[in-house]
Every structure is written in C-alpha cells, then in structure tokens.
Amino acid sequence: MQPPEVIEQLLGAEEIEGKVRELAARITEDYRGKDPVLVGVLKGAFVMMADLSRCIDLPVEMDFIAVSSYGKETASSGVVRIVKDLDLDIEGRHVLLIEDIVDTGLTLNYLMNTLKTRNPASVEVCVLLNKPEARKVDMEVRYSGFEIPDRFVVGYGLDFAERFRHLPYIGILPDEVATGVEESWETE
Numbered sequence: 001m002q003p004p005e006v007i008e009q010l011l012g013a014e015e016i017e018g019k020v021r022e023l024a025a026r027i028t029e030d031y032r033g034k035d036p037v038l039v040g041v042l043k044g045a046f047v048m049m050a051d052l053s054r055c056i057d058l059p060v061e062m063d064f065i066a067v068s069s070y071g072k073e074t075a076s077s078g079v080v081r082i083v084k085d086l087d088l089d090i091e092g093r094h095v096l097l098i099e100d101i102v103d104t105g106l107t108l109n110y111l112m113n114t115l116k117t118r119n120p121a122s123v124e125v126c127v128l129l130n131k132p133e134a135r136k137v138d139m140e141v142r143y144s145g146f147e148i149p150d151r152f153v154v155g156y157g158l159d160f161a162e163r164f165r166h167l168p169y170i171g172i173l174p175d176e177v178a179t180g181v182e183e184s185w186e187t188e
C-alpha cells in the first residue's frame with residue numbers, strides 16, 4: 001500500500017469547498033419551498049454529504065444507502081445489491097441522491113430506478129466527480145461538480161482498499177497501484 005506522498009493532487013481542498021458551495025447554492029435555489037431528502041451513497045459520499053448538507057439553506061432530511069461492489073455478472077447488467085436500505089419512507093418526497101463519483105453510471109442508474117419504484121415526488125442526482133469517458137449507461141446527472149479524466153482517484157471520501165478516504169484533497173492513484181483495480185472489483 002502506498003503512502004499519500006505518491007498521490008498526485010488533482011483537486012485541492014479549497015477548490016472542492018468552492019464547488020460544493022456552488023452546488024449547494026443551486027440546490028437551495030432549485031428546491032426552494034421544499035424539504036428534500038438527501039440520500040448519501042455509502043461509504044464514499046459521507047464527506048461530500050457532510051459538507052454539502054451544511055451549505056444547503058433548506059430544511060433537509062438525510063438518509064444513507066449502501067450498495068455492494070460489483071460481481072461479475074452484475075457489472076454488465078447494472079444490477080447492484082442494496083446492503084443497507086433507507087430508513088425513511090420516500091413516497092411523495094423530493095429525493096436527491098448524493099454520490100462521490102459517477103463512472104460507468106451503473107450504480108446511480110440502478111439506484112435511481114429502484115428509488116423511483118417507491119413513488120417519490122422526484123429523484124435527482126448530485127455528484128462531486130464525473131468521468132464522462134467511462135459512462136456505460138445514458139443517465140441524467142442534474143448536479144455535477146467536476147469532470148475528471150478516466151483515472152482512479154482517491155481522497156475526500158473515495159478509497160483504495162479502504163485507505164485514503166480521509167485525505168482533504170482528491171488525488172490520482174499512480175497507474176502501477178491502480179492497475180488491476182477493476183479486475184479485483186469484478187472478482188469480489
């Protein structure tokens with residue numbers, strides 16, 4: 001496992017803070033008069049959720065959902081197993097899914113479709129990072145912070161084998177460390 005020194009910084013803490021404030025301002029404006037439910041996708045979204053929610057000037061409620069890593073078939077089918085479901089009833093509620101990163105889009109697409117079956121008033125997505133080159137499903141991401149290249153990133157909630165989530169910045173994991181990451185996900 002590599003120490004943080006080998007991680008090349010992509011986005012600094014101040015840059016991230018500015019973007020989170022910008023997203024929060026847009027959300028505050030768009031949901032004025034409403035009391036949305038913010039749903040953080042564990043574990044990666046916990047840092048974003050904490051920062052974003054404190055900048056949204058609305059009576060928000062919060063909940064979390066956790067999904068399993070991809071298995072071999074599920075990676076291609078886009079089926080993701082929910083390992084921790086919501087505690088709140090979202091029927092008739094405005095739901096905003098908060099995620100650290102959208103890569104292939106399979107996770108958020110599956111979650112959106114699943115949550116829509118529970119008859120919410122609306123479901124939208126807010127991500128800090130977006131890798132458009134990696135997308136496999138066509139899905140609308142209403143709030144997107146930064147577009148980044150198709151590299152493996154860590155920090156600000158994002159991990160590599162549970163490490164680096166605590167870094168206040170986002171950095172690129174060197175290729176020699178990141179190589180094989182997708183394969184290891186698929187064989188989990």
Ligand code: 5GP
Nearest residue numbers: 044102103104105106107151152153158159
């Ligand atoms: P999806 O491919 O379904 O859009 O993203 C699935 C999940 O893969 C994300 O929620 C995130 O947990 C993980 N992921 C995708 N790209 C990266 C990355 O660059 N770094 C890290 N740490 N996780 C990633």
